[in-house]
Amino acid sequence: MKELYNEFFYVPKHGYGKVREKVMLTRITVAIVFIIICIATMSITAYAYFSCTVSSEYNSIKSANFVADVSISIHDDSNNAVEVTKIDSITHTAKLEIDKKYKVVLMPAEENTATTGFCVVSAEKCDKKYHTQQLGVDGDEIIDTITFYLTVTNTTQVEFLAHWGTSSHYADYTNKGNKNELYITDKDEVEMTVRGENASADEPKEDKTTINSLETTENSSTDAVSSTTSTKTDSTQSEAASTDKNTESTMSTSVNSTSSVKGQDTKSTVASTENKEEAASSENTESATTTSVDNASFDTTESNESSTSSSEDTYTTASSQSAESTTIDSVNNTSSKTEDAELTDAESTEMIEQTLSN
Amino acid sequence: MQKIKKKAYKKIALALSLCAILAWTALGTSASLAWFSDASPEVKNIINFAEFDLEVSYRLEDEVTYVPIDSQTDIFDDEALYEPGYTQIVYLKVKNNGTVPFNYQTAVIINSFTSGTNVFGQRFNLQEHLKFGLVTAETDKNSTNSTLTEKEVEALVAKRELAKEVAAQPLNTYHSSISSLGVGETTYMALVVRMPEDTGNVANYRGTQPEVNLGISVTATQMQD
Numbered sequence: 001m002k003e004l005y006n007e008f009f010y011v012p013k014h015g016y017g018k019v020r021e022k023v024m025l026t027r028i029t030v031a032i033v034f035i036i037i038c039i040a041t042m043s044i045t046a047y048a049y050f051s052c053t054v055s056s057e058y059n060s061i062k063s064a065n066f067v068a069d070v071s072i073s074i075h076d077d078s079n080n081a082v083e084v085t086k087i088d089s090i091t092h093t094a095k096l097e098i099d100k101k102y103k104v105v106l107m108p109a110e111e112n113t114a115t116t117g118f119c120v121v122s123a124e125k126c127d128k129k130y131h132t133q134q135l136g137v138d139g140d141e142i143i144d145t146i147t148f149y150l151t152v153t154n155t156t157q158v159e160f161l162a163h164w165g166t167s168s169h170y171a172d173y174t175n176k177g178n179k180n181e182l183y184i185t186d187k188d189e190v191e192m193t194v195r196g197e198n199a200s201a202d203e204p205k206e207d208k209t210t211i212n213s214l215e216t217t218e219n220s221s222t223d224a225v226s227s228t229t230s231t232k233t234d235s236t237q238s239e240a241a242s243t244d245k246n247t248e249s250t251m252s253t254s255v256n257s258t259s260s261v262k263g264q265d266t267k268s269t270v271a272s273t274e275n276k277e278e279a280a281s282s283e284n285t286e287s288a289t290t291t292s293v294d295n296a297s298f299d300t301t302e303s304n305e306s307s308t309s310s311s312e313d314t315y316t317t318a319s320s321q322s323a324e325s326t327t328i329d330s331v332n333n334t335s336s337k338t339e340d341a342e343l344t345d346a347e348s349t350e351m352i353e354q355t356l357s358n
Numbered sequence: 359m360q361k362i363k364k365k366a367y368k369k370i371a372l373a374l375s376l377c378a379i380l381a382w383t384a385l386g387t388s389a390s391l392a393w394f395s396d397a398s399p400e401v402k403n404i405i406n407f408a409e410f411d412l413e414v415s416y417r418l419e420d421e422v423t424y425v426p427i428d429s430q431t432d433i434f435d436d437e438a439l440y441e442p443g444y445t446q447i448v449y450l451k452v453k454n455n456g457t458v459p460f461n462y463q464t465a466v467i468i469n470s471f472t473s474g475t476n477v478f479g480q481r482f483n484l485q486e487h488l489k490f491g492l493v494t495a496e497t498d499k500n501s502t503n504s505t506l507t508e509k510e511v512e513a514l515v516a517k518r519e520l521a522k523e524v525a526a527q528p529l530n531t532y533h534s535s536i537s538s539l540g541v542g543e544t545t546y547m548a549l550v551v552r553m554p555e556d557t558g559n560v561a562n563y564r565g566t567q568p569e570v571n572l573g574i575s576v577t578a579t580q581m582q583d
Contacts, residue, residue: 054414055575056431064439090477114441165442
């Protein structure tokens with residue numbers, strides 16, 4: 001320390017030598033540094049004195065979740081229980097046989113924290129997807145259990161998919177006297193039309209679809225851009241959840257890519273938009289809303305009444321539905337059906353592998 | 359020796375004479391100054407530093423009274439769980455209790471977040487599925503005033519459709535424009551956070567509950583004229 005002092009700070013007394021240049025520079029530098037520190041301190045103090053901040057730093061925003069439990073029993077004297085397989089946290093499946101009436105009971109699970117939700121009921125080889133009534137908050141009521149009776153025209157695997165939010169058919173239901181046939185309320189009796197394996201049974205449905213597709217194509221030509229945009233948005237959301245469980249979302253994606261079914265997509269999107277507008281006019285806080293992702297997927301499949309599923313997988317493939325619902329290019333669609341099916345299958349397997357690895 | 363003593367006495371006498379002259383001059387000057395001037399004893403000239411005092415308080419939709427905010431205050435409802443269609447509105451009241459007008463700015467900051475896993479097994483961040491909006495006097499296109507009253511703010515977000523229009527941007531770090539508040543003035547703001555109705559099962563979590571830790575701060579600085 002003494003050496004450092006002598007080297008950089010020592011100033012000899014008068015008559016004992018000159019002040020070295022190094023010492024002068026050091027002293028000047030130190031003085032300048034002190035000046036800068038003082039100016040900075042003064043500035044910071046002045047700024048702090050003339051400013052004030054009030055903050056709230058710990059505000060937590062949390063999410064709810066919705067889970068539904070399913071119990072099925074045969075509605076006859078024997079009252080036997082049907083085995084319900086839980087595929088994952090939101091999906092239950094059960095094998096239902098022809099000529100039997102099943103009593104289905106749906107209720108929110110104990111671990112459920114969302115105030116409302118619904119279930120989507122679908123089946124293999126069935127074109128229609130049914131939405132149940134809201135479980136939980138439904139307007140001014142609270143629905144704890146939904147019981148309905150289900151029959152199928154052919155033995156099939158029925159799937160019950162829990163979904164949070166509000167059904168896109170809710171707006172129709174709230175308009176009294178205009179209940180959508182695809183909306184299942186408490187004590188309803190539903191007959192699911194399940195296609196058999198015979199091809200001849202499909203022809204009338206194709207004709208019916210031909211009529212529908214023409215109507216939707218003609219009516220919705222002017223809205224093609226906006227509807228496509230909106231469905232693309234929905235498909236983007238659905239693509240983000242790309243697993244085999246999200247087949248409906250992938251269906252909407254592939255449907256959008258097929259130009260011949262633009263009309264149907266438009267119709268479904270317009271319907272969903274209308275549902276949204278009607279829902280928005282409702283005074284319900286949580287139940288009078290729609291889910292456009294589901295609209296894009298479910299309404300699209302609903303408009304494809306004649307689409308058949310040739311896939312051996314549990315879930316229907318989008319390509320088969322989109323191809324079979326077209327009428328203008330039925331031959332081309334048949335050829336593309338196979339290609340799209342292959343692509344979709346490959347994509348779905350990749351998605352499954354990715355999710356498993358994650 | 360006598361000469362030296364005489365010199366010393368002379369010096370002392372001269373010094374005393376000079377002091378007497380100075381004293382006489384000072385007395386004469388002070389007396390004439392006092393005679394020809396007058397002062398009011400009641401005037402007080404006090405020099406103070408400017409006082410900054412910003413008070414921010416909040417209330418939820420269902421509440422009536424405003425509660426002051428500090429660093430430990432949680433202005434959002436702890437028990438609220440966001441699901442499709444859920445909307446939460448927090449009303450903020452900013453008051454200038456100081457002695458000078460100031461400029462203030464509101465900031466919303468995401469301090470931290472916890473990712474969740476949805477029903478499809480995918481990771482997601484909750485803030486990506488939330489929308490928010492801050493209603494201030496500047497954002498109200500119909501108002502030309504620099505402040506908003508409580509009723510005006512409530513009218514802007516009273517209905518669900520209006521709240522949807524206000525809360526349209528994704529939840530992210532946000533800084534409002536700089537506004538001014540005069541001495542004693544009060545302005546009201548509304549912070550809206552909602553989950554859109556079309557949020558699908560991609561945000562329906564399983565396992566770890568996703569969470570967003572949000573920070574809200576109001577900063578006032580000296581107004582520069």
